[in-house]
Amino acid sequence: MTTKARMGAIGVLVAASLIMAVPAVAKDSVTIAVPAFLSGPAAGPFGVPARNGAEMVIDAINAGKLPAPYDSKGFAGATVTADYIDESGGNTKQVAEYRNLVQKREVDAIIGYISSGSCAALAPVVEELKTLTVFAVCGTPRVFEDGPREYIFRTMSHATADNVAAAHYVKDMFPGVKTYTGINQNYAWGQDSWRDFELAMKVLMPGAKQSDKVQFPKIFAGQYGSEISALSLDDAELVHSSFWDGDLEGFIFQAAPRGLFTKKKVIFTVGGTAAYRLGKKMPDGLILGARGPYGILVRDRKTALNEWFIQTYFDRYGTYPSGPAYQYGQAVLATKIAYDKAAAAAGGFPSKEQVIASFKGLEFESFSTNVKMALAGGHQALTENVYGLTKWNADAAEPGVTDVKFYPAECIMPPDGVTSVDWIEKGMPGAKC
Amino acid sequence: METAITILLDGLVFSSYLFLVSVGLTIIFGVMKILNVAHGSLYAWGAYTSAYLIGVWSEAGFGDAGTFLMIAVAALVVGCVLGFVLERGLIQFMYARDEVIVVLATFATFLILEDVILLVFGVDPYFAYQPMAYLGSAELGGILRDVYSLTLIGLAAVVGIVLWVGLTQTRWGKLLAAVIHDRELSVAMGIDVTKVYVLTFMLGAVLGALGGAYVAPMVSVAPGFGVEVIVLSFAVVVIGGMGSIPGAAIGALVVGIARAIAVHKLPEVELFVVYGVMAVVLVFRPEGLFAPASARKI
Numbered sequence: 001m002t003t004k005a006r007m008g009a010i011g012v013l014v015a016a017s018l019i020m021a022v023p024a025v026a027k028d029s030v031t032i033a034v035p036a037f038l039s040g041p042a043a044g045p046f047g048v049p050a051r052n053g054a055e056m057v058i059d060a061i062n063a064g065k066l067p068a069p070y071d072s073k074g075f076a077g078a079t080v081t082a083d084y085i086d087e088s089g090g091n092t093k094q095v096a097e098y099r100n101l102v103q104k105r106e107v108d109a110i111i112g113y114i115s116s117g118s119c120a121a122l123a124p125v126v127e128e129l130k131t132l133t134v135f136a137v138c139g140t141p142r143v144f145e146d147g148p149r150e151y152i153f154r155t156m157s158h159a160t161a162d163n164v165a166a167a168h169y170v171k172d173m174f175p176g177v178k179t180y181t182g183i184n185q186n187y188a189w190g191q192d193s194w195r196d197f198e199l200a201m202k203v204l205m206p207g208a209k210q211s212d213k214v215q216f217p218k219i220f221a222g223q224y225g226s227e228i229s230a231l232s233l234d235d236a237e238l239v240h241s242s243f244w245d246g247d248l249e250g251f252i253f254q255a256a257p258r259g260l261f262t263k264k265k266v267i268f269t270v271g272g273t274a275a276y277r278l279g280k281k282m283p284d285g286l287i288l289g290a291r292g293p294y295g296i297l298v299r300d301r302k303t304a305l306n307e308w309f310i311q312t313y314f315d316r317y318g319t320y321p322s323g324p325a326y327q328y329g330q331a332v333l334a335t336k337i338a339y340d341k342a343a344a345a346a347g348g349f350p351s352k353e354q355v356i357a358s359f360k361g362l363e364f365e366s367f368s369t370n371v372k373m374a375l376a377g378g379h380q381a382l383t384e385n386v387y388g389l390t391k392w393n394a395d396a397a398e399p400g401v402t403d404v405k406f407y408p409a410e411c412i413m414p415p416d417g418v419t420s421v422d423w424i425e426k427g428m429p430g431a432k433c
Numbered sequence: 434m435e436t437a438i439t440i441l442l443d444g445l446v447f448s449s450y451l452f453l454v455s456v457g458l459t460i461i462f463g464v465m466k467i468l469n470v471a472h473g474s475l476y477a478w479g480a481y482t483s484a485y486l487i488g489v490w491s492e493a494g495f496g497d498a499g500t501f502l503m504i505a506v507a508a509l510v511v512g513c514v515l516g517f518v519l520e521r522g523l524i525q526f527m528y529a530r531d532e533v534i535v536v537l538a539t540f541a542t543f544l545i546l547e548d549v550i551l552l553v554f555g556v557d558p559y560f561a562y563q564p565m566a567y568l569g570s571a572e573l574g575g576i577l578r579d580v581y582s583l584t585l586i587g588l589a590a591v592v593g594i595v596l597w598v599g600l601t602q603t604r605w606g607k608l609l610a611a612v613i614h615d616r617e618l619s620v621a622m623g624i625d626v627t628k629v630y631v632l633t634f635m636l637g638a639v640l641g642a643l644g645g646a647y648v649a650p651m652v653s654v655a656p657g658f659g660v661e662v663i664v665l666s667f668a669v670v671v672i673g674g675m676g677s678i679p680g681a682a683i684g685a686l687v688v689g690i691a692r693a694i695a696v697h698k699l700p701e702v703e704l705f706v707v708y709g710v711m712a713v714v715l716v717f718r719p720e721g722l723f724a725p726a727s728a729r730k731i
Contacts, residue, residue, distance in 0.1 A: 043556035246655035
């Protein structure tokens with residue numbers, strides 16, 4: 001090797017080592033994609049509030065106007081540019097769109113997804129394309145149970161929490177229930193939800209008997225006349241449902257005049273999204289969940305972050321925020337915290353790997369609850385859950401809830417490394433209620 | 434006994450719904466040999482317009498009884514306007530084309546009309562509960578039923594009878610039969626085939642819109658509303674025989690009753706039962722139960 005060539009090689013090595021040693025240079029902007037249902041039956045109840053929640057929090061982050069301690073500007077100082085994507089169209093379309101976002105549009109992160117179907121289909125693709133992806137709402141436990149994930153985070157509890165908490169609420173509030181049945185949509189979300197509720201009821205209320213006529217209509221079926229008849233004729237005293245989107249509201253409209261809600265106790269694990277939208281048409285006495293401490297169930301929670309969230313959302317969109325608005329806002333906030341923490345540790349704008357490292361095991365106060373990224377190696381969040389009974393507030397002329405009960409995360413979610421089914425079937429060992 | 438009555442009523446209500454949404458499709462195919470995938474959009478437009486007009490009517494403080502008028506107005510306006518525009522703007526250029534081209538063109542129209550719905554009505558679902566609330570509930574077969582959904586049975590029966598009488602007992606019906614039998618000969622005999630086609634397409638469109646307009650008070654009218662109905666309508670029409678009105682009625686009845694039995698007795702197979710029935714029928718009668726005999730041309 002000549003002296004010239006040797007010096008050139010040394011130069012390359014020095015430059016390479018400098019690149020590796022020094023944190024990435026400051027970035028002006030971070031580009032994220034925010035997928036949510038912007039068309040189809042899930043748009044009104046889920047997609048639009050979800051998008052609004054994300055948009056409101058992103059705007060506040062860029063302006064440095066989130067309440068303390070999150071009042072620094074941007075993600076690690078970089079302005080966030082968001083691209084809002086429609087999640088409707090099926091799993092194949094979502095996979096193609098995801099590839100497009102990562103490979104052609106080169107987004108830095110993707111924050112969103114509502115449907116369990118989307119998340120289950122995307123999980124292996126995310127790992128293949130190695131892009132930071134924060135699942136905001138989708139609930140199927142299978143995302144982390146089907147294999148280890150490095151690039152995926154989910155910032156709210158999964159469906160097991162909703163359904164174990166639902167069984168706890170039934171046991172606490174209606175211990176006399178002797179029989180129960182269910183109506184759930186016939187796909188991953190509905191099947192997982194019913195499975196977890198049924199298993200939890202066997203553990204918590206072993207004396208209660210399950211109906212053999214559990215209903216599984218097609219998602220977006222729209223008409224439930226026969227199912228409502230079958231539920232009415234069933235001896236079961238309690239009906240469990242994880243219906244969401246337009247199906248939830250359609251079912252309530254069709255079942256109310258047929259007296260189902262006066263004849264049976266009905267628990268809606270995602271019913272919170274319908275409360276503000278149906279207003280006075282929401283029957284009293286429904287057992288209402290919101291997939292965690294969000295929306296109408298935390299309306300009276302007096303923390304600075306929650307009061308800011310409710311007031312800012314109301315001022316901007318003219319309605320109170322429902323669960324999806326909180327859940328998308330929470331996912332954006334978690335990502336900001338991970339970027340900021342990684343930047344502080346790195347002494348400059350962080351790399352993707354540094355953001356992921358700081359995201360793992362993150363614990364933070366969100367808008368309406370505390371979040372611990374404690375499961376699946378620090379990728380899956382733990383949050384408390386809550387249920388209440390619907391009651392029209394005649395004085396304020398708005399929907400309300402009574403008999404609200406909170407359940408700590410450690411009571412309703414399996415410990416790290418244990419699948420939901422195994423944990424519930426073994427009697428939920430280690431649950432701290 | 435209570436269960437049997439309930440299954441029968443549930444089956445009849447669902448059959449009536451299926452008949453209303455599929456009869457327009459089968460009429461258009463029977464006369465014009467057009468497989469109109471955009472039929473789902475006519476249904477959705479009928480539902481949206483009905484829900485919107487019912488809302489406007491109620492907010493204006495008029496009585497709930499008048500909301501039924503809004504349903505009729507929505508079906509007629511949507512069916513006549515969209516039916517005329519679609520036939521003159523698109524379908525008339527498709528008559529000489531291959532069936533696959535027609536399906537693709539009407540599918541494209543369906544997608545466009547779905548997006549126009551989003552532009553016009555937004556993404557928030559519409560609720561039009563007033564007609565249902567007005568008719569109240571009644572106990573039948575040991576359970577409470579909303580009277581509104583039971584009226585679907587009457588509406589489907591009236592539509593079926595009017596169509597049957599219109600097609601078999603009137604001059605217009607005879608003209609239609611002639612056009613179905615032989616288009617060229619009908620032209621030669623002085624029948625204004627273009628007019629027959631336009632009116633038939635508008636009639637089919639009104640029936641599709643009527644299905645949506647009448648169902649709107651029972652459901653949450655949301656984007657994507659027309660997608661599900663296309664699949665069900667095709668299943669019913671295929672079972673009954675493409676182009677046959679009695680076939681649509683029998684197909685709807687078979688599917689509706691089979692589905693009700695499944696929901697009450699074996700809920701696990703409910704998702705499969707519609708297509709299971711269709712598969713069985715097609716195995717034994719590939720042309721459907723009541724496919725009209727086709728004339729052999731020499």
